[in-house]
Amino acid sequence: MITCIDHIVILVQDLSTATDDYTALGFTVTPGGVHADGATHNALVAFADGSYLELLAFRREAPEHIWWRHTADGEGVIDFALLPDAIDEDVAAACSRGLDIAGPFSGGRERPDGVRIAWKTARPATPDLPFLCGDVTPRDLRVPTGAAQQHANGVTGIARVLVVTRNLAESAARYHALLGVEGMTVAEGVSFSLGASTIVLTVLNDRRREGPWALELYGGAPGDLDLARTHGAPIHIGVLSPQ
Numbered sequence: 224m225i226t227c228i229d230h231i232v233i234l235v236q237d238l239s240t241a242t243d244d245y246t247a248l249g250f251t252v253t254p255g256g257v258h259a260d261g262a263t264h265n266a267l268v269a270f271a272d273g274s275y276l277e278l279l280a281f282r283r284e285a286p287e288h289i290w291w292r293h294t295a296d297g298e299g300v301i302d303f304a305l306l307p308d309a310i311d312e313d314v315a316a317a318c319s320r321g322l323d324i325a326g327p328f329s330g331g332r333e334r335p336d337g338v339r340i341a342w343k344t345a346r347p348a349t350p351d352l353p354f355l356c357g358d359v360t361p362r363d364l365r366v367p368t369g370a371a372q373q374h375a376n377g378v379t380g381i382a383r384v385l386v387v388t389r390n391l392a393e394s395a396a397r398y399h400a401l402l403g404v405e406g407m408t409v410a411e412g413v414s415f416s417l418g419a420s421t422i423v424l425t426v427l428n429d430r431r432r433e434g435p436w437a438l439e440l441y442g443g444a445p446g447d448l449d450l451a452r453t454h455g456a457p458i459h460i461g462v463l464s465p466q
Contacts (some may be wrong), residue, residue, distance in 0.1 A: 225313055225402055227418040228381050229306035229356050230267075230275045230366075231438060234293050235454045238280040242266045245278065249376025249443070252278070253367040256334040262288050266334075270369040271442070272380030272419060273306075278454075281393065289346075296432065299455030303353045303384055303435045304344075310332040310357030314345045322400035323348040327357070340364045351388040351424070351433045352397055377443035380463040383421045385411070385437040394424050394433075 235241035242252045255265035255277070260284035268276040285291045293301040307313040310327045317324050321458060326345030333339050341359035358365060388394035395406045395413040406413040412425040419441075427436070437457035445461025 225305050225355065226308060227272075227306050228274050228303040228353075228420045228422075230277050231300060231381065231384065231435065232277045232279055232290070232302040232304070233299065233454060233456045234290065234296050234301045235278050235280050236440045238264055238266055238278060241278045241280070241454050244454065245276075248448055249257070249451050250276075250374050250378070251371055253371045254335045256332045257282070258332040259330060260285075260288070263290075267367055267371075268374075269327065269372045270374075270378065270380040270440075271332065273366065273374045275366055278416065280307070286316070288360045297455060300435045300438065300457075304356040305353050307355050307357045308345050309343060310355055313355060313357075317347075317401050318402040320403065322397060323402070326355070329359075331359075334364075338364060347397065348447045349397060349433070350395075351386060351394045352401060353422075368438075374443075376460065378440045378460060379442040380440065381420050381437040381438060383423055384435050385423050385425060385457075386434065387427045387431050387436045388412075388424050389426065391424055391426055398422070398424070 245252050251267045253267045253269060255267045257264045262283060263279055263281055266278045274354060290301055314324055314327060324345055327343035330344050331341040339424050343357045343359060344354050346354040349353045391412050398415050399405055401413055406415045411423050415422045439459045441462050443460040448458045
């Protein structure tokens with residue numbers, strides 16, 4: 224069963240600069256390490272609800288990498304992942320509902336302290352859908368806990384992810400196949416609830432590509448964060464935390 228939003232991927236040009244900027248915005252940022260292919264490295268903003276933001280930068284040119292194409296568009300939100308209970312079973316279930324999804328594939332990275340962590344991912348064929356990320360090693364090795372989840376700005380988790388799609392009905396059908404639940408009609412389009420978070424599908428004609436675009440976060444003083452500091456990721460803080 225797919226239980227919740229796992230993390231949001233935010234592409235940045237320089238990881239050190241992005242770390243400083245997110246720290247200045249009141250987030251606690253934890254160094255993540257280098258991915259197994261050596262092409263990317265990351266830093267994490269972990270939340271009390273178990274989700275996190277992944278600040279990701281390329282260490283070298285990598286045309287073969289699935290996210291390299293986004294470098295042409297600049298910084299910002301480029302992808303997001305959901306957390307499955309059992310990724311092999313969840314992939315099989317999505318396939319049985321007619322979804323085109325590849326995987327699971329093995330992945331991993333080495334943390335700055337030398338600890339190696341491993342996971343499996345599975346990826347649908349269309350960019351409006353998130354990928355799945357299931358842990359092989361214990362999740363608390365991949366996702367920081369404790370003090371790393373406490374933020375000076377008061378943020379506690381991810382409330383909503385806004386996803387842009389060209390065809391709302393077709394995208395909603397694909398989400399139904401992935402999650403096994405029906406969406407709900409809302410003002411912006413169609414929404415799907417996952418735990419305390421919501422994925423909202425919408426149509427924005429001025430967007431150059433489909434996929435995740437903006438975030439709303441639980442907790443803290445209401446307001447939109449400075450796009451220069453968030454490195455192109457539209458982030459709104461101030462949604463009341465779930466009880």
